[in-house]
Amino acid sequence: MMSKLTGAERQSALLICIAVLLAGVAMAALGHGDLMGAQGWVVIAYCALMLWFIMPTIGDPEPTEDRSASYYDDPTKAGIIIGMIWAVIGMGMGVWVAAMLAWPELRFDGAWSSFGRLRPVHTSGVIFGFGGNILIATSYHVMQRTCRARMPGQLSPWFVLMGYNLFCVVAASGYVMGVTQSKEYAEPEWYADIWLVVVWVTYFVLYLRTLARRNEPHIYVANWYYMAFILVVAMLHIINNLAVPASWTGAKSYSAFSGVQDAMTQWWYGHNAVAFFLTAGFLGMLYYFLPKRAERPIYSYRLSILSFWGITFFYMWAGSHHLHYTALPQWVQTLGMTFSVMLLVPSWASAGNALMTLNGAWHKVRDDATLRFMMVAAVFYGLSTFEGSFMAIRPVNGLSHYTDWTIGHVHAGAMGWVALISFGSIYALAPLLWRKTGMYSAKAVEWHFWLALAGTIIYVFAMWNSGIIQGLMWRTYNETGTLEYSFLDSLIAMHPYYIARTFGGLLFLIGACIGLWNVVMTVRRAPRQQPERDYPTSSEASEPALPAAE
Amino acid sequence: MSVKERDPLTGHQTTGHEWDGITELNTPVPRAVWFFIIVTHIWALIAWILLPTWPLLTTYTKGLLGVDQQEQVEEAVVAANAQRADWATQIDHLPPQEVLANGDLSRRVAETGHQLFGDNCAGCHGTNAQGGPGFPSLTDAAWLWGGDFGNIMETLRVGINSDHPETRFGQMMAFGREGILSRDEVRVVADYVQSLSGEDISATRREHGAQIFADNCASCHGDSGIGDASLGAPNLTDDFWIYGGSDKALFTTIFGGRQGWMPAWENRLGLTERKILALYLMQLGQQRDAQVAVK
Amino acid sequence: MLKDLLKPFARFFNFQARTHYKAERHSIALALGIIGAASIGGIVEIAPLFTIDSTVEAAPDMRVYTPLEQAGRDIYIREGCYACHSQMIRTLRDEVERYGPYSLAAESQYDHPMLWGSKRTGPDLARLGGKYSDDWQVRHLIDPRDLVPESVMPSYAFLQDAPLETDSLPGRLAALRAVGVPYTDDQIANASHDAIGQAMPDSTAAGGVTERYGEATNLRLFDGSNARVTEMDALVAYLQILGQLTQLPYEIEPKAEE
Ligand code: HEM
Numbered sequence A: 001m002m003s004k005l006t007g008a009e010r011q012s013a014l015l016i017c018i019a020v021l022l023a024g025v026a027m028a029a030l031g032h033g034d035l036m037g038a039q040g041w042v043v044i045a046y047c048a049l050m051l052w053f054i055m056p057t058i059g060d061p062e063p064t065e066d067r068s069a070s071y072y073d074d075p076t077k078a079g080i081i082i083g084m085i086w087a088v089i090g091m092g093m094g095v096w097v098a099a100m101l102a103w104p105e106l107r108f109d110g111a112w113s114s115f116g117r118l119r120p121v122h123t124s125g126v127i128f129g130f131g132g133n134i135l136i137a138t139s140y141h142v143m144q145r146t147c148r149a150r151m152p153g154q155l156s157p158w159f160v161l162m163g164y165n166l167f168c169v170v171a172a173s174g175y176v177m178g179v180t181q182s183k184e185y186a187e188p189e190w191y192a193d194i195w196l197v198v199v200w201v202t203y204f205v206l207y208l209r210t211l212a213r214r215n216e217p218h219i220y221v222a223n224w225y226y227m228a229f230i231l232v233v234a235m236l237h238i239i240n241n242l243a244v245p246a247s248w249t250g251a252k253s254y255s256a257f258s259g260v261q262d263a264m265t266q267w268w269y270g271h272n273a274v275a276f277f278l279t280a281g282f283l284g285m286l287y288y289f290l291p292k293r294a295e296r297p298i299y300s301y302r303l304s305i306l307s308f309w310g311i312t313f314f315y316m317w318a319g320s321h322h323l324h325y326t327a328l329p330q331w332v333q334t335l336g337m338t339f340s341v342m343l344l345v346p347s348w349a350s351a352g353n354a355l356m357t358l359n360g361a362w363h364k365v366r367d368d369a370t371l372r373f374m375m376v377a378a379v380f381y382g383l384s385t386f387e388g389s390f391m392a393i394r395p396v397n398g399l400s401h402y403t404d405w406t407i408g409h410v411h412a413g414a415m416g417w418v419a420l421i422s423f424g425s426i427y428a429l430a431p432l433l434w435r436k437t438g439m440y441s442a443k444a445v446e447w448h449f450w451l452a453l454a455g456t457i458i459y460v461f462a463m464w465n466s467g468i469i470q471g472l473m474w475r476t477y478n479e480t481g482t483l484e485y486s487f488l489d490s491l492i493a494m495h496p497y498y499i500a501r502t503f504g505g506l507l508f509l510i511g512a513c514i515g516l517w518n519v520v521m522t523v524r525r526a527p528r529q530q531p532e533r534d535y536p537t538s539s540e541a542s543e544p545a546l547p548a549a550e
Numbered sequence B: 001m002s003v004k005e006r007d008p009l010t011g012h013q014t015t016g017h018e019w020d021g022i023t024e025l026n027t028p029v030p031r032a033v034w035f036f037i038i039v040t041h042i043w044a045l046i047a048w049i050l051l052p053t054w055p056l057l058t059t060y061t062k063g064l065l066g067v068d069q070q071e072q073v074e075e076a077v078v079a080a081n082a083q084r085a086d087w088a089t090q091i092d093h094l095p096p097q098e099v100l101a102n103g104d105l106s107r108r109v110a111e112t113g114h115q116l117f118g119d120n121c122a123g124c125h126g127t128n129a130q131g132g133p134g135f136p137s138l139t140d141a142a143w144l145w146g147g148d149f150g151n152i153m154e155t156l157r158v159g160i161n162s163d164h165p166e167t168r169f170g171q172m173m174a175f176g177r178e179g180i181l182s183r184d185e186v187r188v189v190a191d192y193v194q195s196l197s198g199e200d201i202s203a204t205r206r207e208h209g210a211q212i213f214a215d216n217c218a219s220c221h222g223d224s225g226i227g228d229a230s231l232g233a234p235n236l237t238d239d240f241w242i243y244g245g246s247d248k249a250l251f252t253t254i255f256g257g258r259q260g261w262m263p264a265w266e267n268r269l270g271l272t273e274r275k276i277l278a279l280y281l282m283q284l285g286q287q288r289d290a291q292v293a294v295k
Numbered sequence C: 001m002l003k004d005l006l007k008p009f010a011r012f013f014n015f016q017a018r019t020h021y022k023a024e025r026h027s028i029a030l031a032l033g034i035i036g037a038a039s040i041g042g043i044v045e046i047a048p049l050f051t052i053d054s055t056v057e058a059a060p061d062m063r064v065y066t067p068l069e070q071a072g073r074d075i076y077i078r079e080g081c082y083a084c085h086s087q088m089i090r091t092l093r094d095e096v097e098r099y100g101p102y103s104l105a106a107e108s109q110y111d112h113p114m115l116w117g118s119k120r121t122g123p124d125l126a127r128l129g130g131k132y133s134d135d136w137q138v139r140h141l142i143d144p145r146d147l148v149p150e151s152v153m154p155s156y157a158f159l160q161d162a163p164l165e166t167d168s169l170p171g172r173l174a175a176l177r178a179v180g181v182p183y184t185d186d187q188i189a190n191a192s193h194d195a196i197g198q199a200m201p202d203s204t205a206a207g208g209v210t211e212r213y214g215e216a217t218n219l220r221l222f223d224g225s226n227a228r229v230t231e232m233d234a235l236v237a238y239l240q241i242l243g244q245l246t247q248l249p250y251e252i253e254p255k256a257e258e
């Protein structure tokens, strides 16, 4: 893979690696005795691994290929494999923490293996490790194809991908050691947060520069979504992570905000991490891979506009639905509730747009598991957004908040939508990237689909049940007019559902393992095939007149 | 594909673009979408008018309903208390035996006591009030401070060795650690304590133990070891143990001393709630007596 | 009728679609549009929380965490207790009846970050302080199932063996002051000392604690041992202060008991 880089690019990569390595050495030395020191060693190890890839190629001859004649897919390939590895790690952690709630002794008496420390390894592992890598990888693919242009450089895509993974590794290893800011989905400490800003700005510049090179007058919808993902995540990340470190040589920092302002900022972030990390980017994926696989035109361009701007605008108001009935002033809660409900229409519009696109291709959905992944993902997207808007209504949230109902909702979205659309996209993408006839095993894709679907359904139904039972038990009054159950009664009632959830999660995990295996085997064993046309071409589009409404 | 095409299936035109083989139809936004946009927006508008919603610089719009979540919950609690008042006042004012004899009130105590006990006491005394290592069972006949209604109420109010100014204070000295008794003497008196609840020991050991007991322990636990509820000193002749009656447990108790800690509930639970709990414990006691009687 | 009603919307949207059609050719216009659309919600909802006075109630008796309690809070965060425990009693009747007076914004005004939580695998802890003995807390953290057989809480036995790191406490308090917690120079300078003093009431270090943090401060052998100050000491000291930083919530509790 390195051989495609020019000598200058390889040298720059080397320099960047050494610079980061030195930062790691500084962390290890200055942070000695603090967890920061241990994190320094993680950085050093990561950079050493990178150097191990780069060093042997430093003296290689300059590449001879004509860059303008092809897309640059090496980082995409790497991103997909890394993403699938994270999927197995993150979901494996999910199964483990799920099992710990059913059988709490299921750990090796270490400090590192308690539920509280491993849970964020699961959430970050799946959201950032799996989701983030697949988002970055597919965004490289989609922006090049829909711009008919190769990315501007070869170094910055690698920097973004590997720099991002450094963030993920530092984050996950940190949680296990006990490094966390406790802000959900923003747990990494200040130095990791700063590093992510550097990576993210590079990512945005890369995106803009690719768009600037495009051979197509219009920017395709998928790119709007990827762009919203990049931009808004940057805004959210920077503001929610504002903090003052207790020491420049220590890991600990304190959030700039406190109490109610901190709560609002956190859930403005948290909700929109859902919206722009777990939704916008994946909608970009849906908008490219679904019509491509179905070979059908997008159902409605106008609906795309409506849902894109609806999502971008309304989502940002909805965060306060995580704080109903709390010490957050009620006026903010009303805003959160009403905007969440208004948000439903654009959300369903995008799910509907995807499903209507399948009109004329339903026989393919039946026969092709890859397309079925995407179709079911769109259905779960519609389902979880409907559920979300419902749960955002204050009295409903009064019941669901703090319970497993939220967890069920999360996983309808996260497994049913995020993971399924990712798997579908990967299966559509891998053969093309590696120039293969198809996935190594179509049967394995089929198996993965059913395992994932069964796993999701079992998980979500278990959590709906346990969540609603829990919520009701907490507020059930007996005839006397006093509370019927103690908290412990509700805890005991959860046990069977926690076992069922673990089982569902296990099915889902097995599916993901099969997926990883299938991708690796596709790379290694599937027969080769050159695609008909997969290189930058100049657009034949002349600017048509403004489209009139029909 | 610069020319707009018509999709044969739907009959709609494309926008005239093609991205890597993907085209878009220019289908108008379906009517249903507009309809739901209008419905949700009208709903939101109504909510904005009725409820506190829009921030102004230093205040916010209060809404026509003038609701406030804190007032609402306070009203709900007051209303709930008013609704419970008919039976709650009876529990407050009737003597405990009458409450327990009254079927209706007794049922209410049982129903309410379950949750109150589960959320506040079960952590120490166990879900079924049978105690655990270091925490006395509340269902047996053995009481440190007396098991009648008044004593239980007082224990609940001030706690034991708690930070309440009037707390009940009970301490068992660390006879071994403080050097009052040698290790051997501790073992002997432990054996003697076991013999009080019926275990066989040699006569010489009993004699020796009795002597140590009379010198050191009887001041609290009484000459015959039946305890003293005014000091919280438990009866050592029955077979109920807080910390266990094995050799090892007794050695630990006598060597290192004991000072159990029970929180004061005066500031945490209301008077009625405490009464319900005390009555609830008495109910558990009655159930136990009934079971014993059956046997 | 519906059609007529929709007409102005449709016309407006048609206009918007045309504008959009032009704008989507310019990546910068698109980026600015996204930033604009996405900024409004946050500004309207977050900024006024700093300017509307009634957002955070005035609680004159509100006190800051002592260094030991703050160290315990940092351990609470490190261990991820917030993943299972909320510290926010909502304004709902059942929560008030189960856990105590509803939480006020004032109570977490020195909490950087707040730990309101989003999941109750275990019970709410907002009113935990004083509910159990130190000894209970220690035993429960060492082995929750020893005391509550049904519990699914992890055991944290290692806290009892981990000496508390106190050298960094002045830096921590200084950072907290930088974000708005009113620690004095004196409190910051003596933070390490005070942490030890609070957990060793018989030591000479203890005197300064009451002087700097008030007579009501808990000075105890939280972990039951005089040998050294452990992470268990700190965590239990923190747990015992939950809900006790101000008495305001108890004062405004509706007094319609009897
Ligand atoms: C193998 C499948 C999975 C299993 C067994 C699993 C299990 C779990 C468990 C046990 C929790 C903690 C729930 C609690 O605290 O009560 C959790 C939380 C979470 N998981 Fe998963 N999970 C799986 C897949 C995923 C995937 C694919 C994603 C995202 C792409 C995801 C995202 C999350 C998130 C965001 C949370 C936090 C929810 C909250 O705080 O409300 N999970 N998961």
Ligand code: HEM
Binding pocket: A184, A270, A274, A278, A279, A318, A321, A322, A323, A340, A341, A343, A344, A347, A381, A384, A385, A386, A387, A388, A389, A390, A391, A392, A393, A397, A400, A401, A402, A406, A409, A410, A413, A414, A417, A418, C118
């Ligand atoms: C219209 C769209 C949506 C709305 C209005 C919505 C609303 C909500 C609500 C009301 C909650 C519960 C908050 C609480 O009680 O604490 C929630 C939690 C959550 N939702 Fe959604 N949701 C939507 C879509 C999604 C989607 C598509 C995902 C995809 C993965 C998702 C992921 C999550 C997560 C991870 C949480 C848990 C946050 C936490 O407490 O840690 N949501 N959402």
Ligand SMILES: [Ca+2]
Binding pocket: A181, A183, A186, A187, A188, A189, A190, A193, A241
């Ligand atoms: Ca962070």
Ligand SMILES: [Ca+2]
Binding pocket: A184, C118, C119
């Ligand atoms: Ca959560």
Ligand SMILES: [Cu+2]
Binding pocket: A270, A271, A274, A318, A319, A321, A322
């Ligand atoms: Cu949300």
